[in-house]
Amino acid sequence: MTAGARIGHLVTSGQFSLDGGTWDVDNNVWIVGDDHEAIVIDAAHDADAIAEAVGDRRLTAIICTHAHNDHIDAAPALAARTGAPILLHGDDLPLWKQTHPDRMPDGELADGQVVTVAGIELTVLHTPGHAPGAVCLHAPALTALFSGDTLFAGGPGATGRSYSDFPTIVASIRDRLLTLPGETVVHTGHGETTTVSAEAPQLGEWVDRGY
Template sequence: MSILGKDSKVRVDRVVTHGTFNLDGGSWEVDNNVWVVGNDTECVVIDPAHDGRPIIKAVGKRTVVAILCTHAHDDHISALGEVSDATRGTSWLHPEDRVLWDRVYPVTPDRELADGDTISVAGVTLQVLHTPGHSPGACCFYSPELGVVFTGDTLFQGGPGATGRSFSDFDTIIASISDKLFHLPAGTVVHTGHGDSTSIGVEAPHLPEWVARGH
């Protein structure tokens, strides 16, 4: 699937891959959204999951400016090595998620993400929003020019990401969503790590329900 941004020179491609998520001794089959953002010359890859082959195909001959990790659960980074080797793209991760990264890879990520950082690609900017809760180093990537935010597993259609496993916390994810995401314009499209996209305006009114349900 390819979606043109407000800047029609830039497109957002979604690649869906299938595999397993493994944590705390459990294993679950999941479909993941992998996002490729850019133009015909360069792009970034967000959350290379499970199988590198369709992701590499989506990239094509473009230069990969960065491989961005919303977080380091294994289902979101398991194809990163394959994609990085094929494209020479550098891996970017928030350091607080090294506790999860180190369970998958014996090497250090190439770059560290920090709240407020910006990554430029194809003439647009992705702003890094540190949104802990689903994991300690979870980040979202917001492009004001495109009117989209890539939320990984922090915000989904219908509620926040899961917080019932190790290294997660419900109150923290609610604070991240409230303080960082729900201050974005209501029309901002939310591209998630799993499932369908939504918007800030659709999700924000339901925050009180999520809080009540979570306690």
């Protein structure tokens, strides 16, 4: 691990809305950086709380793992407060526009793109299924994967709503995530962390259950 680089975490609460339904949710917000600069992964619900957690560090990017409203609702306010650009995979723009029709992201994420902060490289992995433009971020120097809602402790993200597809998310997890080193810690969009080695044996069960 690069000296000084670390992973920060806070949980924010709000609502997830899609397809006419609304649910109360708790979201993980991840902050990667050192004492001087940081990025935020998924600016959920509470721009003030996220800005407080960032503190006086320079925020270099607000990265969206996907564009469900509960992961992006605080992004414009945080960007306005800090000047940091909002980055999103282009395939999720239709979802983004449902929440922020008058404010586009500032840049697009692409598969294989490398985001650098505090000397740490995070590689963008396009992992569609939960959403068309869903991405994960792999930071080998931190032995970390930021999985958004693609992979949770115990199973893949939900695929029962618009813009989602179960065979696609299974392929994304199998081909892009379970091939990472087993000790990689998976920092999820909701709930507890897990590891690649803990989730890999369950792949066949997910398929059998039509998870």
